[in-house]
Amino acid sequence: MSGSKTGLERLREKIREWSEEIGPITPRMERDPGALEEFCDAAVFRYQAQLAIPPEYRVSDDTGMAPVPGEGMTVQRVVMAEEISAVDPAIVLAAPGPSLSGGAIEAMADPDQKKWFYSRLQERPTWTFFGLTEPKHGSDAMGLETTLTPSGDGHLELSGTKRYVGNAARADVGVVFARTRPGPLGVMAVMVDTADPGFKATPLPTLGMRGNQICAIEMDRVRIPPENVLGRHLPASRRGIWGALQSLSAFRPGMAGMAVGIARAAHDYLLRHRGELAAGGMERVREIGRRIEAGRALTLHAARAADARSESAGYLASAAKYRTSRLAEDVTREAIALLGPGARLDHPDLDRYARDARAVEFMEGTRNVHRLNLFQGIVQRKLSG
Amino acid sequence: MSASPLFGTSPTPSSTGVEIRDRAREQGVLAALELLNRSTATECPRGPGGHAVVPEPQVQVTAAVEVALDGGSLVALRAADVPESADEPSSEWQLGLVWLRLGISERLLENCLDYLGGRTAGGTPLLVQQMVRGQLAEARGDQIEVELMLAQGALPSLLADLHERITRTDRSLCRLLGASSVVETGPGQEAYASELLADVYSPRTAPEPKESAA
Structure with missing residues (x-):
């Protein structure tokens, strides 16, 4: 046990050092969340983005920090989150990388989708978003009203409104949950390219955690290719x-x-x-x-x-x-x-x-x-x- | 005890305090602060630490914090930036500020009822959930107690406690509003403004020297 504690302590020290390097951007980020983009190449952002990508999909294995012996990824993420947040929690949430949408990809994407998603994220610093919460139902997936309907040419169309979605205005890609039919099994998740026509994300000024830039999303018949639907290879209960x-x-x-x-x-x-x-x-x-x-x-x-x-x-x-x-x-x-x-x-x-x-x-x-x-x-x- | 309209000894609430509370509940922080200042002939009250919070000043000031609200903004000034003409607020003003914060708290409760009545989780309205009902009941209970204390003519020594109760109640209500409570255009912004007023004017003991760390 003492060995693993030493490893965690080393991790803490390194993350603390990296976080303090970019700590001075916090006052700027409070005024202008866009200021973050100038610091994408900082070690603390690179480490976060890299740690969130499964090893088998990493272009490079160099996270700048060796894994901690005897401790799993969740423990390492928790330590990272605490150390960064002691400087500024917005640095955790505003970081480029898979973030929460990575969890949906891990749970539901097939190998080709994972390869596409993670490759795209490693081409350059890329933000993602997780589109679940809606104005009337919060994150209650049962109440989802966003719709995913066939467009008649093999594609699908996504329409609806999301609220309080972090990073959506600066993201290139994200995961959106939508309803194909009534009932608990009628909800699907799709990968969305934010450059596609019909997608619009607007930042909402907030009292706290301003760097995270939470947004309102409006989607009007955004075209979704069938290969962007997550969980097609899974039973309906696992989508x-x-x-x-x-x-x-x-x-x-x-x-x-x-x-x-x-x-x-x-x-x-x-x-x-x-x-x-x-x-x-x-x-x-x-x-x-x-x-x-x-x-x-x-x-x-x-x-x-x-x-x-x-x-x-x-x-x-x-x-x-x-x-x-x-x-x-x-x-x-x-x-x-x-x-x-x-x-x-x-x-x-x-x-x-x-x-x-x-x-x-x-x-x-x-x-x-x-x-x-x-x-x-x-x-x-x-x-x- | 002062025989002023606000520090009455009768259990009947003072009409000015109730009027300020009602103004806050119906129109928000800025309108109620304007009424409080006008009814107590106060311009720029200085808190115990020397700071001040004023509705959109007409002259150029260096704001430490500016809170955008319906109808304008509230500006908080550090001690060094407060005009020399500023004075300590009267007892009437201090008591009226608690009435104001009570009104904002009640406004927040109304916002919660509207918000929770329009939302569902798992197909059930949030307002029928037992935990939510209990929290709303606790909040209202706290507000009623604060009102009764004010109506009985709260002693100046109790004001810090009343401020703290209102802040705790407002935080519990903000939690029921979820993410909407941290959006600058939402009801949480007024709760923040109310906390800022308490931070500056609550008659807490000023820091004293000094305790060394163990």
Whole structure:
């Protein structure tokens, strides 16, 4: 075990170093999310993009960092997410690469589709998007209203509206979920080229995590070639909704890592400004540190369960996601309170952490969704011991 | 205790406070702040840390934070950028600010009801889900308590606690709004503006020196 801990520590140090290299872009990214594009070649972006591509599809095996012995990919992603988010969580979400759509590709694409998708992403820094959430139903796949209909010439046409989709305005390609017929098995996922006529993504200004540039998408009869339909080789039960759930579930430990990173950023800030705290403040800072340790432990536990393909993995991922989101929100609020009146103005970094913490809460399922999922784990006796 | 209209000792809410609350609930932060400032003859109140938050100033200022809202923007100033003419707000103004934030919180609850009533998950309206109902009930319970405290003539020493309760309630409501609560054009923006006002004006103890780290 001590060997793997050393490996994780080395990974932490390297990611921290890479993240701090591009940390200064954060204020610019807050004002102009497009500023990110100038930094695509930074090591932290290259590492993220490379790590998200399965080894068998990588053009180069050089991630700049050796795999950590004894630890799986989810653990490495969690560590990466925490370390980057301690600088700026938007750097995780705004990075070029497969991102959440990679989860859908892994779950549903056939080998030719994977080859096409991953090859395209490695030609140059390329953003992707994951088009599931809709205005009336959030990410509830059962309520999807976007339609995928035959165009009469062997192609399909995609029409509908999506909301709160990260990176859609700068993406070249993405995965969109749409309905072909009523019912739970009537949902399909397709790969979409954003340059195709009828596709339009518009950034929505946000309070937090501005670099992620969440967007509204309008699709009006976007032509989809049949080879872009995911899961054609799979039974209906393993296509649309199942694939969406697989994608979301795989990313939850990483979201928890981001939340821990935000809380840690606020904690580190308090330590650096300890001389400005109200009397008795340091005891509260120490207590915050203990809560962050617990959140990190839960997140790594969930990540190791995911890497081991444990039956408890999905439930633990939910526990980690909602509890660390709460941690980030509570810690950032408390940090502002500890620095006295006007702290949001005198300490703009803390103001940003607090705004970012609010944004993490809704990503990949809100607190209620995850509590209900955790409950399922309890009643199904999947979380004992 | 002051015998001002806002710091009354009667359990009947002061008419000015209720009016400010109603203005906030119906028209939002900017309109209510304008009413608060006008009714207390205040121009640019300075918080305990020396900062200030003002509705779109007519003169050139260096804004630390600018929050775009319906009808204009709210500008927050660091202590060094606050005009020298700014003064500490009166007790009436401080109490009126809590009334204002209560109105914004109630407006947020109304937004939640509209939003959750129009959304479904798994084919079921979100408003009928037990967890959601419980959270809405908790939020309203908190708001009622804050209102009663204000109506009874809250002591200045209680104002920080009331601000904190409103912030906690608003955060719980924002969570029910999902992603729409972090879009700048959505109801979460007013909740942020309300928090900013509390950050600057809540009568918290100013930082004192100093505790060394262990």
